[in-house]
Amino acid sequence: MRTIKLVVAYDGSCYHGFQKQKDYDTIQSILEEKLALLCGEPVVIAGSGRTDAGVHALAQTVTFKTKGRIPCNNIVRASRSLLPRDIVVVSAAEVPEGFHARFSACWKIYQYRVLCTNTPNPFRMRYTWQQPVPLKLQEMNAAAALLLGTHDFSAFRSSGSVDSSPIKTIYEAGWHQEEAELVFRIAGDGFLYHMVRNIVWSLVQVGLGRRTREDFAAELRAKRCEFLNEPAPAEGLYLEEVCYKPYPER
Numbered sequence: 001m002r003t004i005k006l007v008v009a010y011d012g013s014c015y016h017g018f019q020k021q022k023d024y025d026t027i028q029s030i031l032e033e034k035l036a037l038l039c040g041e042p043v044v045i046a047g048s049g050r051t052d053a054g055v056h057a058l059a060q061t062v063t064f065k066t067k068g069r070i071p072c073n074n075i076v077r078a079s080r081s082l083l084p085r086d087i088v089v090v091s092a093a094e095v096p097e098g099f100h101a102r103f104s105a106c107w108k109i110y111q112y113r114v115l116c117t118n119t120p121n122p123f124r125m126r127y128t129w130q131q132p133v134p135l136k137l138q139e140m141n142a143a144a145a146l147l148l149g150t151h152d153f154s155a156f157r158s159s160g161s162v163d164s165s166p167i168k169t170i171y172e173a174g175w176h177q178e179e180a181e182l183v184f185r186i187a188g189d190g191f192l193y194h195m196v197r198n199i200v201w202s203l204v205q206v207g208l209g210r211r212t213r214e215d216f217a218a219e220l221r222a223k224r225c226e227f228l229n230e231p232a233p234a235e236g237l238y239l240e241e242v243c244y245k246p247y248p249e250r
Helices: 027-039 072-082 137-147 195-207 213-221
Strands: 002-010 045-047 056-066 087-095 107-116 129-131 149-152 167-178 181-188 237-243
Touching: 002 027, 002 072, 027 045, 027 056, 027 072, 027 087, 072 087, 107 195, 129 195, 137 167, 137 181, 137 195, 137 213, 181 195, 195 213, 195 237
Parallel strands: 056 237, 107 129
Antiparallel strands: 002 056, 002 087, 045 056, 107 181, 107 237, 149 167, 167 181
16 A cells, blocks of 8 residues: 655635535545546545635645555646646655654645735735735734744634644744735644634734734733634635644754
8 A cells, every 4th residue: 555645736716625525626525536536446635734715725735545556757647637727736756654644744834915906906816815005014024023932822713623732833924025915924833723814814903003013912912812803814825835844943
C-alpha cells in the first residue's frame, strides 16, 4: 500500500468548502471521484485542514493510500484532463507510511486580501474583501504585531468549532501592499475555526479608525468573544502553504 501526498491549488468560489458533504460539491468529493478513476479503486483523501465555502488554496496538502501503481508524475499529468479547471494538482509524491496531511503538519501560512476601491471591481469580487475607503496600514501592522508569540485565541474562535486547544503560536503576522490590494499574511502552528477571518475583521476595524491598537490588545486578552466581531468574508482568504518541518529559527 502506497501513501501519496498531493499539493492542490483551487478556487473555492463554486464549492461548499473542502470537506465532503452530502448533496454538495466540495473539493474533497471531486478529488476522491477523479483520483478513483486514476487509481482504479475507491480513494479516500485526508486534507491538511478544512477550508470553508468560498475560501481558496494556493497549496492545500492531501494524502491518500492506494494499491495502484500509477507513477506520481502521471497523476499530475492525467489529473489535468479529469479535474475541473478550478482544481489543480500542483505536485504528487510518494511519502513514507504514517505520513498524514493533517497530523504530520507543523505549521501553516494563510493570506487574506483586501481591495481598497471606491468603485467595486466585479472581477475581484470572488477573491478579495472590497473596502470603499483607504485603510491605515501602519495602524493595522501595529495591532498585528501583538499576535506574535503564544496566546489563547478563544476570543477569535467562532461557535461551531471542534473542541481543540485555543492556545496557538503565531510566528509571522503582518500586512503589506500589492498595488491596490492589502495582503495580510499569518503563519502559525494551528488555527481555530474562523480564527484568521475574525482577526482580519478586527484589524480592518483598526484600519478604518473604528478601533485602536489598545482595543485589539484587549480583544486578544479576552477569554471569550466579549466584543462586536464577525468573520471577514470567505472570498478574501487563501491557504498559502502547509509546512512539514519545524518553523525555522531566526
